Amino acid sequence: MPKPRLILFSDLDGTLLDHHSYDWAPAKPALARLAAADIPVVLNSSKTAGEIRAVRAHLGNSAPFIVENGAAVILPANCFGPGPEQVQSFGAPRDQILALLKECREEGFQFRSFSDMSPDELARHANLSESEAKLAKDRAGTEPLLWEGDEESLVRFRQKLGEHDCRLVQGGRFLHAMGTFDKADGVRFLLNKYREQYREQPTGDRLIAIALGDSPNDQHMLEEADIAVIIRGVQSERVSLPSQSRAIRSIKWGPAGWNECVLNLLIEYGY
Numbered sequence: 001m002p003k004p005r006l007i008l009f010s011d012l013d014g015t016l017l018d019h020h021s022y023d024w025a026p027a028k029p030a031l032a033r034l035a036a037a038d039i040p041v042v043l044n045s046s047k048t049a050g051e052i053r054a055v056r057a058h059l060g061n062s063a064p065f066i067v068e069n070g071a072a073v074i075l076p077a078n079c080f081g082p083g084p085e086q087v088q089s090f091g092a093p094r095d096q097i098l099a100l101l102k103e104c105r106e107e108g109f110q111f112r113s114f115s116d117m118s119p120d121e122l123a124r125h126a127n128l129s130e131s132e133a134k135l136a137k138d139r140a141g142t143e144p145l146l147w148e149g150d151e152e153s154l155v156r157f158r159q160k161l162g163e164h165d166c167r168l169v170q171g172g173r174f175l176h177a178m179g180t181f182d183k184a185d186g187v188r189f190l191l192n193k194y195r196e197q198y199r200e201q202p203t204g205d206r207l208i209a210i211a212l213g214d215s216p217n218d219q220h221m222l223e224e225a226d227i228a229v230i231i232r233g234v235q236s237e238r239v240s241l242p243s244q245s246r247a248i249r250s251i252k253w254g255p256a257g258w259n260e261c262v263l264n265l266l267i268e269y270g271y
Contacts, residue, residue: 003270004206007194008034008262009066009187009221011213012045012055014172014233018254020127024059027255030262031059037271042066042190044183044211044221046144046171049074050135064193066186069169069176069217071141073186080193088189091141091179092166098143100164101177109157113145113177126173141181144174169217172235176217184220187211191224210265212258215239222247227265231257 010016017024024031034041041059043052044066052065064075075086098115105111114122114137123133125146147154158168161177169176187209195207211218211225214233222228223242230239230249241247250257 004208005194005198006037006039006208006210006265006269006271007191008039008041009044009183009190009209009211009225010041010258011183011215011218011221011231012043012047012052014214014235014254015212015218015231016043016255016258017055019172019233022127024255027259027262030259030266033263033266033271035060037266039271040064040194042187044070044186046142046174046176046217048135048139050138051132054132054135064190066183066190068140068142069171069178070181070183070185071178073189075193080197089141090181090185094139094141094143097141097166097177097179100161100166101143101145104157104160107160109153109160110149111145111147111157111175113143114139115143142176142178144171144176147175170215170235170238171217172215172233182220183213183218184224187221187224208269210262212261213239214254229258229261229265231261 016027040063041061042063042065045052046069049067052067064073064079066073071091073088077085101113119130119133123130161167165180191209198207209225210227211222212229212231213222214231215235216238219239225245228242228245228247230236232250232253248261250261252260
């Protein structure tokens with residue numbers, strides 16, 4: 001039988017990038033093998049479009065990418081046929097999220113969000129440079145925050161957001177206030193695009209989706225894939241093994257675990 005076509009959907013912080021240093025060097029061998037096999041690596045992160053563009057430039061990545069926990073999918077120019085870059089949005093604009101958070105603060109909920117922080121303050125909290133922090137603050141559909149209240153008020157805060165069709169998702173460092181979309185929306189959208197593309201080719205190859213993540217905001221993305229890889233990290237024990245997928249937990253942390261698991265899967269599927 002011919003080899004199946006593979007496509008990877010990968011979280012960044014704590015998964016492909018080290019949680020503390022943002023280094024991706026340990027994953028270089030697997031990334032090189034993926035590039036040589038022309039296997040797309042779709043970055044799917046809480047990061048903004050500007051942040052992911054910078055990461056893609058370092059990685060030499062040209063695949064579509066999913067920003068802000070599924071707020072939008074960005075299709076590079078000429079990605080699925082000739083044409084300019086396209087953006088497919090899934091959630092409410094950030095202004096609506098900020099208006100709801102303002103109302104929550106007036107009711108006494110205690111938190112500090114990205115919009116409250118200067119680039120310098122955010123850089124300290126997130127271990128970023130000031131220029132990187134500016135990219136992180138330029139958001140389209142979500143608002144990360146640091147919770148400053150107690151656990152009881154956090155429960156009420158979640159309920160308040162839910163009453164307005166919003167929710168709070170735990171990332172590697174921050175809580176993310178956002179609409180009802182998630183990382184899986186972008187995965188489904190792109191899988192349909194890739195399936196259409198591959199069906200048009202004479203081989204009509206089988207497509208296998210592999211998703212890699214390390215924290216609860218990756219849960220639905222992992223559940224959407226044929227193979228779910230949970231990378232060992234600070235939040236990874238809170239991620240459930242998807243029952244409908246083949247699931248793997250890495251032994252190594254961050255990009256080293258990413259590299260090991262991806263190389264093993266490539267060997268298994270004949271790459």
